[in-house]
Amino acid sequence: MKPTKRKLCLLRLEGSNVKNKSLGQLAQKLGPLLGLIAIVVVLSIMSPQFLDLDNLFNVLRQISIIALLAFGMTFVILTGGIDLSVGSTLALAGALTAGFMAGGIDPIIAVLLGVLAGAIMGAFNGIIISKGKVAPFIATLATMTIFRGLTLVYTDGRPVTGFTDSVAFEMIGRGYFFGIPVPVLMMFVIFGVLLFVLRKTVFGRHVYALGGNEEASILSGVKVNRVKIWVYSLTGALSALAGIILTSRLGSASPNAGFTYELDAIAAVVLGGTSLSGGRGWIFGTLVGALIIGVLNNGLNLLGVSSNYQQIVKGGVILLAVLLDRQKSS
Amino acid sequence: MKPTKRKLCLLRLEGSNVKNKSLGQLAQKLGPLLGLIAIVVVLSIMSPQFLDLDNLFNVLRQISIIALLAFGMTFVILTGGIDLSVGSTLALAGALTAGFMAGGIDPIIAVLLGVLAGAIMGAFNGIIISKGKVAPFIATLATMTIFRGLTLVYTDGRPVTGFTDSVAFEMIGRGYFFGIPVPVLMMFVIFGVLLFVLRKTVFGRHVYALGGNEEASILSGVKVNRVKIWVYSLTGALSALAGIILTSRLGSASPNAGFTYELDAIAAVVLGGTSLSGGRGWIFGTLVGALIIGVLNNGLNLLGVSSNYQQIVKGGVILLAVLLDRQKSS
Amino acid sequence: ACSTESPTSGGDDEEASKEDDGKVHIGLAVSTQANPFFVTLKEGAEAKAEEMGVELTTVDAKDDAATQLSSIEDLIQQDVDVLVVNPTDSEAVVTAIEAANDADIPVITVDRSADGGEVVSHIASDNVAGGEMAADYIKEQLGGEGKVVELEGIPGSSAARERGKGFHNVVDEESGIEVVAKQPADFERAKGLTVMENIIQSTPEFDAVFAHNDEMALGAVQALEAAGMSDVVVVGFDATDDARAAVKEGTMDATIAQQPTVIGEKGIETAVKVANGKSVEDFIPVELELVTAE
Amino acid sequence: MSQQPLIEMKGISKSFVGNKVLDNVNFEVRAGEVHALLGENGAGKSTLMKILTGIYQRDEGEVLVKGEPVHFQSANDSEKKGIAVIHQELNIIPYLTVMENMFLGREIKYGKTGFINKKRMVQKTKEYLDQLGVEINPLAKAKELSVGQQQMVEIAKALSLNAEVIVMDEPTAALTDREIERLFNVVEKLREQGVGIVYISHRMEEIFKICDRISVLRDGEYIGTREVENVEYDEIISMLVGRELGTLFPERDTKVGQVRLKVENLSSDMFNDISFEVKEGEILGVAGLMGAGRSEIMQALFGYRDLENGKIYIDGQETKIKKPLDAIKAGIGFVTEDRKEEGLVLTMSVRENFTLTNLKDVSNQSIISGQKESQFVNSMISRFNVKTSGMEQEVKSLSGGNQQKIVIGKWLGINPKILILDEPTRGVDVGAKKEIYQIMNELTEQGVSIIMISSELPEVLGMSDRIMVIHEGQIGAELNRDEADQEKIMFAATGGE
Ligand SMILES: Nc1ncnc2c1ncn2[C@@H]1O[C@H](COP(=O)(O)OP(=O)(O)OP(=O)(O)O)[C@@H](O)[C@H]1O
Ligand SMILES: Nc1ncnc2c1ncn2[C@@H]1O[C@H](COP(=O)(O)OP(=O)(O)OP(=O)(O)O)[C@@H](O)[C@H]1O
């Protein structure tokens, strides 16, 4: 039986629907970006300094840390998981790196070891979640507490310092490269790499597949456990890097660094349009989401809004953004 | 068509299987309880004071606040949702109640107004989640920030005091009734009521149905939006009550009261065996979960374990409990 | 049937517990162990306890008043002989202190005071005086004229309130000194950095910064350096090791030294005296000192 | 056919939590044969195949692939040995493209890198879909496809493995005649190429059309194997159900009464200008190709989807239906197409599912009466002959047919005036099918009006008093029972070709 004309017609019709649909999808994808632009426009009218190049770099540098956490979180959320331990991983890895350096280890090696430590913490999460079949929320809630406790034990509750003589290490958080702050540069480079990984590699596809339908992925021979372990390890490594940048910026590693950062990271991911139920989303949105949060923080400060009201405004904006998004898509 | 002999035989056979199955289920349900008992036994061997009636009441009073949050959270999680705003609701309702009383309103009316305020905050969550179709995680993440900001604005960042002359109000957190601490009594009474609601009422059934399969529930005529709004309102009211108890216990309402309590509440629910994906769980487990957390806190303090190590131990116990639970059920 | 009195409280088993090993048992409740100031305070106490041969159990409130109440209750369950409390919140700690009073356990407060209950002794620096010292120093550095930024500690915490009060006692009287921005950064270094960065954007002109503690001051220094504003006078509070080093290097200008070790030590000494039935002063001040590069 | 079988399974037993679902089962597949595996719902067919493909582990017995004993640990292992499966449950990842779904787990890469070669994958996907004669855009998101199209993608995926053995577990459950025809052409080709095919289906006419041998399971036991050429329909049926079944579509004397439901000009983006009526005691069959919009019409009528236009009258009264609850209050019940997604709460027990629609009737002042509830549920269990270990069993662990009975049964609690059945016997075995037909007849005798959407023409013809054919969202034809036949329906369903 060959397809009849009519059927073809129907298919074509559906085809055009799909086009419309993907236009709609595009609009939905662009929603966060439009939101960001709107906020930027309002702020630049209300506060003249806002659009200074200086201030823009300032905002970008401020978000670089949350953005790195949020990039990892995007992968995790795409698989249908969540990682509450990123803030604690940031703190522990930052403290370890600082401790290594204070102990005389070469800064570059210390940084590599720090990132490795983060990856190992992430892998630990991944193993508990995949092999242990523990819900990601609860697994990382537990490790959030554990890693924080380890940080406190390791640092004894004091900031780790005594390594400020390395220029290379100082560069990571405070340097400029052709006029661009190094953390900003790192953020964009990592963004580019992760974008590519998600879109063009088998690993990236498997991340989406796993989040879309785990059982079907297993039946299709996707090594879901392995994918999960890699995803959490990646997030751990990125969190560690964020911790190292923060340590470099502050010139010390504080034991309570990164406290509640996981919430900002998750907010950035969701503001960017990635679905908390997994399988759907994109990392560009996360970058936009992190920018929205950063721009709001900065703008409200520039406007001199008191920090108590800032919280109300920020919560309100998140709510509004998500509500508009839902309205549009339904 | 009448069942053939073969079939009857099979039925009988399966019948006995079901008994086995529900025995298995029972074992799984009892898992957390066994865990609690194990912890209690260990602690009472290691610390002689642990089993004092005094200390037991002490532990129960300490958990009453988390337990109330966790009871509400059980409902929310059963519907497949989550409520991150409970800690902030606790703070805002506590501050409002304190403020009302400081403003000269009768304590009993102030308490009722405080609980009402909590219910309204919860209803706000419920409406955004049900009518606005915003994912509970993100909706309550936003309101968590908003309610906290409102608390800070209302209290101007300072503890609210100046109401300590009412004995009735003091009773709520510090009183005894036939030798039993009032908060403990309240916890058990509310537990009993909620147990009944979940097991015996149409509303309770709808909570489970909604969490098990929202679409099927809608198609079966369950008013899912209304159920959700009620569930979040209930949680708001319980959080407010927790905030009021806390305010009474401390004799002041602190603007940062209840910070990160949502995590303890969620941990209690999950330790008790309720599934984060909704539709499955029981409130007795939550009580046990809250007890596990409370007993651990108390026991580790009695043993003089330093707080940094305490975090590691607590995280480890949560992880272990959940891991054992998973092992058993698979 | 109703009362606010614990049916089993006020026992006389306190004596018994002291006898079972003959050792004085002191309970120490600190507000947080994630801040170097309190870690040092605790270490001072521990060293002293070791030296004097008394048993010390420390609990940590993680900056939460409710947790502090619970952990003090746990100490009461252990029948400690004396309770040394470093409150998270001066008001909210009162019930805990009253509970200890009910159990006939004497209470000493350190670093932060309690607004009620029976406290036999309070050991702390004079934070109002410290705030005044900082203001005087800044006034002097600016020659009596200039714009100042204030980074506040955790809103509502007594340290923040008192230091702010002392600071404003001085600057509000000076017509030449103007506080151009004032924002809380919660005693945290990372917050000090971001808050400062944002202030730099909104209020580009100022001459000095007073931070309610060194952690925030050190965060602010990073922001100022990045913005090329190293000539701004920065004054902190606490004189932590980091801050002393920064003052030496010249990145910070001054810090008001508290002596957490001494506060901790005196806490234990006083507690032992109380346990042995000796009388003690009801306020034991610990000296403050302005630390500068000279 | 004397050569060694491709697959031999001997003495296979399997229990789940003490529940023996396979007991000493034998089964084999030869090269170039289509081997039907039959059995009632819950007989253990899917379980046997999951054991074959390494998804479940057997408790006892042996599996030989070309004479070599194997012990697969995962689907990957069996795939490597040339066994492909089209699973009974759809295994589509909704937000990936068709192409990504096709190659999931074995993406085409640039050499040994991890980078996807999209071009090649698109091309290959097209090839396999062409083989099946379906035109689906390889770059469309899977969720944009109809269930039938998704099923075709899964079939294509299995083909793309170039397997020696293909297990097809109810591949046609979501397909209409047209796609089934295409699938059969492919099966024919595969058989010629010497591929062994295991074919599981509850549609007897398909079995007799394409299968060479039939093996039957009953209650987890192996009953026997027959050559299709040498066996009668009735013998297979009695092997299946353990007794004579009689005619599938029971006789019924229709006493059609007043117009019960009348709809006028229902329109939405999926359908247009739909008007029809159903009388008391009447069964209106709704036929059409997959994706014609039949489900959408009924969902809109039930208030589960927005209507742009149109009026609904029940017993002559105009009735506004904005949400399912309105429909339920107006006396409409709706047995949905997808029982797992829309029909059942899988985490709940048989009891709780049965009473979800009518909790009010088993409670006083919103407090559920345990006694009333179990009375009702027990009466339902026996009325529908539900094969369950008791009312506390989780519906998740029931077989498909028994699950379907519960979906229907839960609507009887509301004493519906109108019952809409969307594919009521999809994936249901013959025995249960007949029981469902009997229930339908009983209901019409009590005056209930039934609207039955079905893609099985024999069912539509056998059960309906009148037949409405939907074509691309519009009514293509309305036929009376006596004038309708397969050709006329297909003619109208395809828009008159
Ligand atoms: N994972 C499982 N856990 C427990 N019981 C199971 C599981 N899978 C299947 N069963 C039970 O095993 C029996 C056989 O199920 P199976 O799915 O193999 O039946 P089937 O013959 O494929 O039926 P259908 O025609 O409805 O698809 C049923 O009673 C079912 O409830
Ligand atoms: N949620 C949805 N989003 C997008 N398209 C949909 C959705 N649901 C259905 N469709 C499309 O609407 C059309 C009609 O589908 P419908 O399910 O009504 O067909 P049907 O006649 O019931 O056939 P079937 O036998 O497949 O159920 C199909 O093209 C289908 O792909």
Ligand SMILES: O[C@@H]1[C@H](O)[C@H](O)CO[C@H]1O
């Ligand atoms: O005195 C202390 C320290 O200054 C610390 O930095 C914050 O808390 C205060 O109470």
Ligand SMILES: [Mg+2]
């Ligand atoms: Mg099956």
Ligand SMILES: [Mg+2]
């Ligand atoms: Mg349909």
